[in-house]
Amino acid sequence: MAAFRFPTDQQRIAIVGTTGSGKTVAAMWQLSHRDFDVKPWMIYNFKHDELIDGIQGATHIEVTDPPPERPGIYIVHPHPAQTDLVDAQMWEIWARENIGVYIDEGFMIAKNSTGFRALLTQGRSKHIPMITLSQRPVWMDRFVFTEAEFLQVFRLQHKMDIKKMEEYIPNPNPAETHPLEKRLPEFYSYYYDVGRDKLQVMKPTPDADAILDTIDMRLRRIRKVI
Helix, strand or coil, X not given: CCCCCCCCCXXXXXXXXXXXXXXXXXXXXHHHCCCCCCCEEEEECCCCCHHHHCCCCCEXXXXXXXXXXXXXXXXXXXCXXXXXXXXXXXXXXXXXXCCEEEECCHHHCCCCCHHHHHHHHXXXXXXXXXXXXXCCHHHCCXXXXXXXXXXXXXXXXXXXXXXXXXXCCCCCCCCCCCHHHCCXXXXXXXXXXXXXXXXXXXXXXXXXXXXXXXXXHHHHHHHHHC
């Protein structure tokens, strides 16, 4: 664990895993360490995840609203039929720059979304860090993984999803079975640091209540400053 590092405030992480595997809690833990105290972070909560909506100090905005300018966490609940509006809003984020983006379920974004791909491929230079989650990596735009500096893999049920992640995470011991083929204990995950080419096993994160407390405490500090 000594080699563990969080993404910087320009980098991207993709987190995958089946429902109930721990990926959303891990993503929220990642968010709790990000820089929403100095710039806005937008969460696309397609599934109305209760943990995300449990952020008491978050501001809820519409997919038709312009990207926020003030620091904080802003939650959007797009309807699946609003893919064009999501794409347009992502282009506004691209133009505005310096905004974090958290996507609760990446495959809900249309595969022809040019705005999403622009954030993935050009976001680092524009200071647009990203946290992207998915249950089914096989359905995802490949740029979610090729452009990520960090990959975190929880339990995956389908062999095609495991094979998909093996395309992006090299086997540290090619003579042996790829680690992703091996089951980990509940809520454990594989964490791949692309820059260091380091694959390690992550223990479970702090629990959801502790993570929400950390986020809410930081948001209260922001409100006092503003």
